[in-house]
Amino acid sequence: MKTDECNNTIYRILHEAFLRNQVTFATGIPCGGQKVIIQNILADGRITHVACTKESEAIGLSAGAFLAGRQPLVYMQNSGLFGCSNDIASLLIPFRLSILMIVTWRGIPGEDAPQHLVTGSATIALLEALGVPYRILTIESAEHVVDDLMVQMRRDWLPGALLIRKGWER
Template sequence: MNAQIMHKDVDNSTLIEEVFAAGYDFITGVPDSHLAGFLSTLEQHERAADCYLPGTREDNCVGLAVGARLAGATPLVFMKSAGLGTCIDALTSLALVYRIPLVLLVSWAGHDGRDVPHHNVIGQPAPAVLEALGIPVLHCRFSDSAGVAEQLRTAHEESAAFRGPVAVLCAPDGK
């Protein structure tokens, strides 16, 4: 299923406004096809120049988010589930050890084993990987903009209370 079809019912403009309303003021991550509509809308937003920094590696994005948080920002890091493996060291040696609140918005490739094999390998155990690291996990579906926004607001509050990272796993819609 391509990103355009998957996201045809998602109101990305409202979702971006909800992200800003929730208090996120530093957004970074590695582009992913599941987040294409979200990212396209973000890049066109008037606040993008002040708060959005695209990345090339998930571990670098976590490092940027930690620095932004230490400077007083409220960071949101987006990635696909395969990126979790890339950023484990940055999460464990920075965000978790130093108790830095940040939110991970993870597009859940391989959810329920309904993807290409290499996405399934990391996608199926993604919640268990996050839980093993002690990172709280919230769930949502891509097609539910209001649900995504609600989970991002909740994650922001939980990360501040938890004093560490919180992940929002966004699953694709069922076939």
């Protein structure tokens, strides 16, 4: 199988997991690492997409969608996760809103983007400090990782984060 075909298959599997978990609303701040994920969302008429300009805005929109009976997905980069951490702590967690966050994890060791190193090294610590469950997406886990995370989120009534490393699909 060619790399492009494999990538398309992996991204299709991931998108099907979103649908299987009743994701019907998406919003966020685009990151190049999520390009195909966002393209698949935009191409799927079953998922309402609302553009926004800040991660905090995306959290607010997703909270409204959740309260209206939708299952939201918010996409962002980990630097944006830090920017909206107060919104997560003061809205999603106390009001028990099980919102799925897809977070591109920049600044991990070996990455060539020094501006991301501080937030990269602190991303998991932030999620753990907030008590937000998370999973790290790998090519091996693509078929079940969303299901596993959503089960925990719904059981505990918490938001959750799916962390995506650069090049995860290779």
